[in-house]
Amino acid sequence: MFDTGMIYEAKSVPEAVQMRLAHPDAVILAGGTDVLIQIRSGKLAGRELISIHGIDALRGVRQEEDGTIVIGSLTTFAHISSSPIIQEHLRVLGEAVSLVGGPQIRAAGTIGGNTCNGVTSADSASTLLAHDAVCELTGPQGARQVPIEQFYLGPGRTDVRPGEIQTAIRIPAASWKGCQGHYIKYGMRGAMEIATIGCSVNVKLTEDRMHLDGVRIAFGVAGPVPMRAHRTEEVMRGAALTAETVRRIGSGVLEEVHPRDSWRAPKDMRLHLCRQMAEDAFVEAVKRSGGEIRE
Numbered sequence: 001m002f003d004t005g006m007i008y009e010a011k012s013v014p015e016a017v018q019m020r021l022a023h024p025d026a027v028i029l030a031g032g033t034d035v036l037i038q039i040r041s042g043k044l045a046g047r048e049l050i051s052i053h054g055i056d057a058l059r060g061v062r063q064e065e066d067g068t069i070v071i072g073s074l075t076t077f078a079h080i081s082s083s084p085i086i087q088e089h090l091r092v093l094g095e096a097v098s099l100v101g102g103p104q105i106r107a108a109g110t111i112g113g114n115t116c117n118g119v120t121s122a123d124s125a126s127t128l129l130a131h132d133a134v135c136e137l138t139g140p141q142g143a144r145q146v147p148i149e150q151f152y153l154g155p156g157r158t159d160v161r162p163g164e165i166q167t168a169i170r171i172p173a174a175s176w177k178g179c180q181g182h183y184i185k186y187g188m189r190g191a192m193e194i195a196t197i198g199c200s201v202n203v204k205l206t207e208d209r210m211h212l213d214g215v216r217i218a219f220g221v222a223g224p225v226p227m228r229a230h231r232t233e234e235v236m237r238g239a240a241l242t243a244e245t246v247r248r249i250g251s252g253v254l255e256e257v258h259p260r261d262s263w264r265a266p267k268d269m270r271l272h273l274c275r276q277m278a279e280d281a282f283v284e285a286v287k288r289s290g291g292e293i294r295e
């Protein structure tokens, strides 16, 4: 049995917003893979819950006319990986979330929970950052949109305001059209493991496939919240696809990341991983884009 207070079950977004206003201290419950563990461990014991699990409108992946991919916040990892839209246009995200936990967690855990928990190791986060994803938050004043990089306020803290729930993740067409990405998760074991470092690289090549039109590099666990290596991205725009460019990406990200020591891994090891994973993810993304790295 779980030690909870009242559980309010919302059947629609307006109802969830009303419940959030009426019970400001209640915890939102989506798939429950974080929340139920925290209730069991005592951290959230006795707390009231607002379950949004029954809001079917928040499930699914769709595409808008302008190409924006919209993922409802209650969409599970398993659903995302098997979505034809994701497989066709955003393969890297399907691959990233297929590395979460095990099959049971992927069948229950949602992308909303994976972003709203504010955790730097979340496997969806770096790929969403590398694709300039936007969080849609709905509250008493209606919906607002927040770029995912600004959504993270600190460890475990996000920009979900009183009365709000996250209703969707939106990925604009400009972030995926003509782009290819690759996500690498380093963990101490192959499955059921939280990332020691996660790195997602999203590449767009010039038409002749000889140069970088743009590159976006994002990390999990390289800082207190998921982060981008903006300076490196800026410097590398227009660079030729050479081994020197790969090395410069590796050394560039080292100037930007700030991982720390933890029981999982020392800082030095994480720095080494950041460099190596950025280089490897970049090379694979270039390959997927039809480019070739020359000496």
Ligand SMILES: Cc1cc2nc3c(=O)[nH]c(=O)nc-3n(C[C@H](O)[C@H](O)[C@H](O)COP(=O)(O)OP(=O)(O)OC[C@H]3O[C@@H](n4cnc5c(N)ncnc54)[C@H](O)[C@@H]3O)c2cc1C
Pocket (backbone or CB within 6 Å): 027, 028, 029, 030, 031, 032, 033, 034, 035, 036, 037, 052, 073, 074, 099, 100, 101, 102, 105, 108, 109, 110, 111, 112, 113, 114, 115, 116, 117, 121, 122, 123, 124, 160, 164, 165, 166, 167, 192, 193, 194, 195
């Ligand atoms: C055994 C195990 C292995 C795991 N392995 C991994 C892993 O490899 N990689 C990984 O990234 N994660 C992992 N996790 C963590 C977890 O599965 C994910 O973070 C999951 O995505 C959380 O989603 P959920 O729907 O279960 O969220 P919940 O537990 O329901 O909620 C999580 C948090 O987000 C808030 N929230 C949820 N939805 C919304 C919303 N729509 N609007 C506002 N706030 C919301 C909740 O209030 C809560 O604070 C693992 C967990 C377990 C138990």
